[in-house]
Amino acid sequence: MTIHPQTIQIFLPSGDPQGIREATLITRTIRTIEIPRSRLDTFLRMSESSQVGIYFLFGENDQTGQPRAYIGQTGNLGTRLKQHNEKKDFWNRAIVALSLTHSLTVAHAHFLEWLAIKKTTEAERYELDNQTLGTYPHTPAPMEAECREIFETIDTLLTTLGFPLFAPPIKTTHIFSEPTENIYSIEEKDLSNTFYCRTNGVDGQARYTEEGLVILKGSFGRLQPCDGFSRHNTGYVAKRQALIDQGILKPDADRLVFTKDMVFKSPSPAAVFLLGRAANGWTEWKDAQGRTLADVMKRNENSKDRNE
Known part of the structure; x- marks a missing residue:
């Protein structure tokens, strides 16, 4: 997605910010409509429901809490969403993308x-509910160029609505080196804003972003949690096992290795996953100078002022 100043208009047909939301870039002809599943009947009564378009279903994996999506296209958006309402359980919101000028075709x-x-598969941010990834459709060059411009608009609108489907969890480039003599390593091209969680059997590297703490692919933590921790934190154990089953965490000897970047909305669960014990992520994660994440983010400034 090209980054440059843009003006986006969001219209609330019912006036409810949690209801149906229509988003457009004022200089483009593509509109997205976000539809809570509970308001599907309202969308089916809208004229836009009969149009050609591409659509996205959003929800989460019940076991891991990871965001999940389904992507499809149709000649009649309303009919297809009605079918998914009957047959798919995971989603709670749908977003459709269509043309203001009715110029989108099935092609x-x-x-x-x-x-x-x-792009969703490459970003590895959402689990895809699609059974197949599809094949490149033969498309004339002028139409492909038009589609790629449309896609950029859809990308911007989805991200603005809170669904960054095509964006990798972290924008900086890093390279994961395959294990040599059972040692994993991460080569960072940009070490700014990088935080570390390191102790015996643990080597975590992460970036603090607008969405939370992103543990970098190749980081590893303890395979076995500390004594007593599993018995009192069954939710953590279940989520960790689910990620192992999905291959996001890979057991290797006495360690668990992250096979992809993973976003944690809070730094504490990120530290817990690595350390296998209760942890305060704001103090466990430190930068290259040894400053805690709390210090870097100036969380302690007010308390220091009160003590002085």
């Missing part, structure tokens, strides 16, 4: 669906 929608699935 456009096929290419956009393929490209959206491809």
